[in-house]
Amino acid sequence: MKRLLPLTVTIVLFLAMAAFGAIRYDGFLSLQVFLNLLIDNAFLCVVAVGMTFVILSGGIDLSVGALIALTTIISATLLEAGWHPYAVMVTVLALGAAFGAVQGFLIQRFNLAPFLVTLAGMFWARGCCYLISTESIPIGDATYAAIAQARIPVGGGASLTIGGLIALVVVAIAMRIAHSTEFGRTVYAIGGGESSARLMGLSVDSTKIGVYLLSGLCAALGGIVMTFYMLSGYSLHAVGLELDAIAAVVIGGTLLAGGVGYVAGTLFGVLILGIIQTLISFDGSLSSWWTRIVVGALLLLFCLLQRLFEGRSPRAS
Amino acid sequence: MKPSVKRFTQHPLFWPTITLALLLIVSSVFNPSFLALTWREGHLYGSVIDILNRAAPLMVVALGMTLVIAVRGLDISVGAVVAISATVAALMIGGSFSATGEVQSAHPLWLALATALAVAAACGLWNGLLVVKAGMQPIVATLILMVAGRGIAQLLTGGQIITVYYAPFFVLGNGYFLGLPVALWIAASLWIALHLLLSRTALGLFVRSIGGNPEAARVAGVRSSAITLCVYTFCGLAAGVAGLIVSSNVKSADANNAGQLLELDAILAVTLGGTALTGGRFTLAGTVIGALIIQTLTSMIYSLGVPPEVNLVVKSALVFTVMMLQSAEFRQLVARIARPNPSLQGNRR
């Protein structure tokens, strides 16, 4: 089916890279290596899922990286103050959702450019991080430490972290939302043509606010996953992560113009970003800066492919 | 309000100038010697000079960004281009100690500078081609270079910070000419050159018509594609100039940090100065004032002893304010609240 073409390209690319790695490097083709792709990029995966919905609706969210950092710093600060770990998690999730909802409201109500609003949001969140603390705050809470160290055996001696599990669960829930709920279908409809969607009587306004709320929520959840991974709150966490998230979404086959794409694609986009990093570190001789260049080149390739794809089936204005 | 006063306040540069003036006044209230100028070591010295010097790279980049925004485009890769330009120049100059203890440059200085600028202009042209020929949205097209560009710069430097020892290079960022910083002279010359180019040739008219109504410009026979390509190329070139100033100033090229967040500051400077993101009318002078506002703000925060982290929060408030003021829906809302007269409504029922 033609509409699965971009997703197929992504999956094929991933498999090709995996095959390349397996042939070239010993020990590449191990389950743990692949699970590590997910483990090391779990927070990126969660954020990219939220970003997928925003981009599907034709918007963009530049604030997610800063929001992750803010989440880690607030978590670390609250834990230091003696809050109960689960209360902390619930609080930061609520804050993330609220932050996203405010951005969404401004974008929808005043017809502001998502780029600008989330840019301001990014400045604001990053600034708040610095205000709270410029130094790294370690997290010593026992629950967090336990979660960070927990390993879920998957078989064959390989294991997954809680963070990785959360990422998989988020992807599964998001796939369900995108495919089977009215909210998800309305997101696609807005991306296909906002005015047409309105004429059809779909609840465009509340859905637009909803995608940014969802993105904020995912960013906060990604921040929680990062606290498990790093066991610290630091205002310089996740600098530039929004670009990685956007890259993962685009490489995953979602059109930046909106309306076309799959959450599953984003998962593979994240895995591809991870595998590039892994291939480079396995090689040992290439500097890690090649990651940026390869990601950029892939972005270019996918964007050009998208232009061709768009050229054949034009979107409604 | 008297008509002459009203005309004054409606001038597009009014609000940016007032903002800058306010910032300067507040700064000198907290720091009495803020506006003081002395002559030291053969040049002017003072906080104001410092601001002008530090603002120069931002001014240069923002001037290039102004034209791109004026044709309804955007370039978020300028930070990466700054890093690339700084890297190319630093690599070509290098600098090794010769037998006499004097530092020589690996290539003639003019060649190093020219190459760096050529590479930067090529980056701009690349962006322009993606936008005009491949039809990509500007933010997407320039995102690619933003992501990959820094990687390329890092690759060239091998991840190291390249230190430049060749003294003549330092003039760009640290030198003084006729008492004022060379960097400022560069920015001012660029501003004047651009102004002349825009007002003495048809370029200004074409840019404003393409941004004001692209369809009407097309009907009128304006060659929009060619002009848009030139505008993006110039933006890259401007970023290249800024890269030279920055690396000269710190006497090194740091591919990771050079130009970090510069694109956001540049966009902010342009919008603060009064150019709308929707394109069309633009103001170079406004952009310069916008860059000065940003730099003055940074200096003020620093000199007040306020943690520099506040800078970002303040910048976000600025972006937010400018956005809301430029939003038609917001102005409508304010108008409705200020003048609740039902007979003025009713475009629908």
Place this chain on the structure above:
Amino acid sequence: MNSPAVVLQARDISRAFPGVQALSGAQLTLRAGEVHALMGQNGAGKSTLIKILTGVYAPDAGVIELLGQPITPESPIHAQELGISAVHQESHLLPNLSVAENICAGRYPRRPWTRGGGIDWRETERRAAELLANLGIKLDVTQLAGPLPAALQQLATVARAVSTDARVLILDEPTSSLDADEVQALFGLIRRLRDKGVAILFVTHFLDQVYEVCDRMTILRNGRFVGEYACARLDAHGLVAAMVGREIATAERPPAAETPAGSASAPAVLSARNLSRRGQLKPMDLELRAGEVLGLAGLLGSGRGELARLLFALDDRDSGDIAIDGQPAEIDDPADALRLGLGFCPEDRKHSGIVADLSVRENIALALQARMGLTKFLTLAEQRQIATKLVDALGIKTASIETPIGQLSGGNQQKAIIARWLATHPRVLILDEPTRGIDVAAKQELMSGILDLARGGTAVLFISAEIDEVVRVSDRILVMRDRAKAGELPRGATEDEVYSVIAASHQP
């Protein structure tokens, strides 16, 4: 035979907007199982009436009754709930979703919670397929809507509109971008809907289509109700007469008038062969001679504007060769056309004409400067001189030539755009509705200005909805109808003759 039951009745509908009375005392009666045409020229009030029926506007006066009950639709969604569905020209499907999803969007069937909840896609497809089958539309509902040809998208849009058990279906210019076969497919669907008892309101300016598929028609003119007629009882002549408000005598062609010396023998400056664009213009030829005014006459939607845009390369043509002075010319974009000495004054000055923030002077100088290029710059003094001269010559009312053109009145903006092209001293000037929105005195000046231009050697293509203007000033008149050339008349032809050509039955 009993007339069918009245489904919708609108009585004495009036609506005013600032400065214009769009409708006054309009009547409309829609009956079940009947296709009813709403006819009228530009500004007759058709779209206002439709917007009132669909709840976009509220009427100032009058009553709407659905099945005998008075209703007040408050929004298109509300109107749909009441049973009035509309398919507008801009009703696009969502191209990235399947046909089934487009049809059921917002009304998805759900799986019960016990079986997992969520949207039941199989049921969605089944419902959509059933709906389309009932309407006789052959379409695979699992296909994406985007790649479908416009006609099938249109059919699917209509299917969605009636899927809410609509009693009244309003089709607003549904055939604008369809070719002949596609129109037939749509008509097939309309007839099937009619047979099911839906009351259909069909708005179009294609006269042939009215007679092909409609049973009755209501004619509006200048916001007023002219009359309701059975299609069988009012022929095309009568219809056109009612729409434009004058009797058209079936006058005989007067003996061929002497063509003014020089005009016929002058070489063709611009000639186009086989010019066409799918959905916009059927293949046609055109010739323009130096010093001649060629008038383009026709009713709304006849393709005049489309022809002009294709000549100036504003739209890409599907076929056609253009020659200048007998030499084949490469005209791929307006800059090429400008360079070859063409000029184009567009119909929609707000969208394609003025750059609102620029001054009058800059707007006037723009095309000339564009032709001169980047480096050969018109100095400020030169621009002022050109602008001032033209402002005086055309009587443009502006405080100064530095005023932003957006502040001028519509008519003065129009004059400024004409001034822009006059400044380039074109060899061929295409004027698309140049007199729209200009007061009577200025119109006269403009018309004599056009004649002066022609005398000076410029070839002028003059398009106007005011047929009396076209007739008065043209050396030849090209009559268009339904996106094709309907005929040609020489200088001295009367308005009635033009209308005759328009109303004449379609050539096989």
